[in-house]
Amino acid sequence: MSTKKSEAPFAYDGLDRVIHEKARLGIMTSLIGHPKGLAFGDLKRLCGLTDGNLSRHIQVLQEADLVVVQKGYQGNRPHTTCKLTASGRKQFLKYIDLLEQIVRDAEEVKAHGLANLKLKPT
Amino acid sequence: MSTKKSEAPFAYDGLDRVIHEKARLGIMTSLIGHPKGLAFGDLKRLCGLTDGNLSRHIQVLQEADLVVVQKGYQGNRPHTTCKLTASGRKQFLKYIDLLEQIVRDAEEVKAHGLANLKLKPT
Numbered sequence: 001m002s003t004k005k006s007e008a009p010f011a012y013d014g015l016d017r018v019i020h021e022k023a024r025l026g027i028m029t030s031l032i033g034h035p036k037g038l039a040f041g042d043l044k045r046l047c048g049l050t051d052g053n054l055s056r057h058i059q060v061l062q063e064a065d066l067v068v069v070q071k072g073y074q075g076n077r078p079h080t081t082c083k084l085t086a087s088g089r090k091q092f093l094k095y096i097d098l099l100e101q102i103v104r105d106a107e108e109v110k111a112h113g114l115a116n117l118k119l120k121p122t
Numbered sequence: 123m124s125t126k127k128s129e130a131p132f133a134y135d136g137l138d139r140v141i142h143e144k145a146r147l148g149i150m151t152s153l154i155g156h157p158k159g160l161a162f163g164d165l166k167r168l169c170g171l172t173d174g175n176l177s178r179h180i181q182v183l184q185e186a187d188l189v190v191v192q193k194g195y196q197g198n199r200p201h202t203t204c205k206l207t208a209s210g211r212k213q214f215l216k217y218i219d220l221l222e223q224i225v226r227d228a229e230e231v232k233a234h235g236l237a238n239l240k241l242k243p244t
Binding site for chain 2: 022
């Protein structure tokens with residue numbers, strides 16, 4: 001099945017399913033401005049996630065090489081941080097560009113319908 | 123778990139999981155500008171979906187009261203169309219507003235980090 005942009009303008013093939021899940025989207029958004037990473041506690045609070053949920057989603061992101069986890073200590077307490085990989089940063093910026101495209105598409109179609117898409121009659 | 127915006131700014135609780143799935147997002151985008159609906163053939167082409175996939179996603183959207191399906195004939199051939207419900211239109215516009223918010227969040231955090239969020243130290 002062909003999904004060229006001109007033939008299937010709303011296929012959104014480039015929309016990464018790993019990033020698109022809403023908890024992971026929150027995690028990636030939290031991390032994008034922090035090259036040194038964020039503590040798990042900060043991520044939990046920012047994304048409204050439980051320990052279990054955060055760990056599960058971080059694991060999915062790790063498996064996709066989007067984030068890395070660094071385990072360490074702060075005094076005597078375990079202090080785990082998470083940061084984007086270079087690939088994660090690149091993929092996330094690409095994903096955000098596509099979200100912008102989707103918003104533009106929705107606004108264009110809402111305002112002018114599909115007139116510019118030259119659909120064949122059905 | 124509290125997920126007030128101020129406490130968990132990236133929880134994105136309002137992000138409707140039914141609409142957020144990428145094939146359904148394409149279907150909803152295709153339909154937003156067409157109060158009279160679109161033929162299944164058009165939707166398939168616009169969203170790059172097979173018959174089976176389109177039917178499955180349309181069913182999910184129907185169950186959530188976001189779209190309605192009208193079966194009819196054009197000459198002797200079956201001609202099925204699909205359109206947004208009033209609720210579907212409202213929900214989709216709300217969803218698109220939230221996508222815009224996510225894009226703004228990502229750009230803000232990328233540019234200025236979380237400085238404005240006043241995180242407690244960890």
